[in-house]
Amino acid sequence: MTHAEEPARVALVTGATGAIGGAIARQLAATPGFRVVLVARDPHKGAAVVEALRRDTGNPAIDCECADLSLRADIRALAQRWQGPLHVLVNDAAETPRDRQVTAEGVERQFATNVLGYFRLIEALAPALETAAPSRVVNVASYWAGGLDLDDLEFVRRRYDNDSAYRQSKQADRMLSVAFAERLAPHGVSVNACHPGDVRSRLASNLGFGGHETPDQGARTPVWLATEKTGGTVTGKYFEHRRETPCRFAADRAAVEALYAACAEYG
Numbered sequence: 314m315t316h317a318e319e320p321a322r323v324a325l326v327t328g329a330t331g332a333i334g335g336a337i338a339r340q341l342a343a344t345p346g347f348r349v350v351l352v353a354r355d356p357h358k359g360a361a362v363v364e365a366l367r368r369d370t371g372n373p374a375i376d377c378e379c380a381d382l383s384l385r386a387d388i389r390a391l392a393q394r395w396q397g398p399l400h401v402l403v404n405d406a407a408e409t410p411r412d413r414q415v416t417a418e419g420v421e422r423q424f425a426t427n428v429l430g431y432f433r434l435i436e437a438l439a440p441a442l443e444t445a446a447p448s449r450v451v452n453v454a455s456y457w458a459g460g461l462d463l464d465d466l467e468f469v470r471r472r473y474d475n476d477s478a479y480r481q482s483k484q485a486d487r488m489l490s491v492a493f494a495e496r497l498a499p500h501g502v503s504v505n506a507c508h509p510g511d512v513r514s515r516l517a518s519n520l521g522f523g524g525h526e527t528p529d530q531g532a533r534t535p536v537w538l539a540t541e542k543t544g545g546t547v548t549g550k551y552f553e554h555r556r557e558t559p560c561r562f563a564a565d566r567a568a569v570e571a572l573y574a575a576c577a578e579y580g
Contacts, residue, residue, distance in 0.1 A: 321348040321374060323399050323445070324539060327382055327434065328406035330358040333453065333509050335366075336532035337403055337539075338375075342366050344540055348374035352391070352406065354381045382406045382430035383416045385580060392437035398445030399438055401539045404431040405453040405509075407482070413473035420579065421467035423475065427482035428466075428489070432576040435493050439502070446501025447545055451538045452490045454506040456553060458483035458562065463571050484562050485572055487551055491563045492573040494549030503548035506560075507534045 324341050328334030329351035342349045349366070353359030359377035366375045378394065380387040407427045414422040420429065435442075435450055442448045461484045465471050468478055490506035497504055510531035537555050538544035551560035563569065 322346055322401065323348045323350065323397065324401035324403065325350045325352065325378075325399055325438070326403045326405060327352040327430070328404075328453075329353060329377075330355065330362050331405070331407075332528040333531045333535075334403075334405040335362060336528035337405060337453075337535050338362070339366055339369060340529070340532050340536040341401075341403075341539060342370040342372045342375050344536075347372070349376075351375070351377045352380050352382065353377055354379070382434065383408075383420070383422055383425040384418055385429070385433060386418070388430070388433045388437050391434075392441075395438065395441055397441070398448075399441035400445045400448045401451070402435065402438060402442060402449070403451045403453065403535055403539055404434060404486075405535070406430055407453075407479075409475045409479050411475050413468060421469075421473075421478075423478045423482060424467050427479070428485045429576060429579055431486055432489055432573075433579075435489075435497075435504070439497065439500075442497070442502045443500040448502050449539060449544050450490075450493065450497075450502065450504040451535050451544065452486050452504065452506040453509050453535055454486040454490070454551070455479075455483040456508045458487060461485060461488075461562075461568070461572070463568065463575060466575060487560050488562050488565075488569045488572050489576070490551070491549045491560075492569050498548055503545055505538050505544060505548060505550050505552060507538055507552040508554075508558075509535055510554075 326338045329338040356379045380391045416425045461481045487506045494504040510526040
């Protein structure tokens with residue numbers, strides 16, 4: 314069967330102009346029955362990725378939405394534009410600026426994108442996910458995680474270091490996956506987090522890392538969670554190399570709820 318003949322499952326992928334996000338989008342677009350929507354901050358980059366993916370996969374059902382996921386206003390506008398169900402949301406967008414930057418809305422940029430971007434997008438698109446249930450959220454996190462300070466999420470008191478801010482953000486993503494899993498389970502939506510692999514990318518370079526895996530290798534676990542049975546039958550879990558892995562951050566229930574409440578206060 315061709316893509317056009319199959320019932321479309323709609324997947325929204327953030328960070329798709331980057332190395333891992335682009336590979337996730339390509340693998341999903343190559344999966345029979347998927348319509349893929351990318352989110353890109355730069356419309357020209359987004360259009361170029363759409364064109365390349367359509368050419369490489371033979372799937373014409375690939376589109377792009379423009380939004381800066383560090384901004385609450387852009388996420389709200391994206392959700393308002395969204396029409397119809399959403400079967401899979403893959404949160405992958407992240408950035409690691411070397412110096413402390415603040416968004417137009419006054420929030421430290423890495424926290425705004427890597428943490429609030431995930432939180433706000435899940436919250437804003439929950440109605441579309443619930444309409445499509447059973448549906449899934451895949452949060453691309455990392456094993457490079459830790460150092461969360463609930464009293465200084467934006468590195469106001471601490472000296473900003475992009476590696477420390479990144480590790481904090483990935484810990485937060487793993488914890489928020491648990492919080493949303495509990496809230497969305499009654500509505501038929503599973504939420505899981507994963508480490509994508511050690512991929513050479515601009516993000517990794519900003520952190521001073523190399524990376525020994527290709528983007529396609531890095532995309533395997535997120536795409537597996539997005540398409541295979543496990544990602545739809547378990548929720549609130551963390552995976553590495555397609556295997557469920559204990560997450561010590563998820564065990565601190567008080568901290569999970571405190572982080573969720575702190576993110577909710579940003580609106």
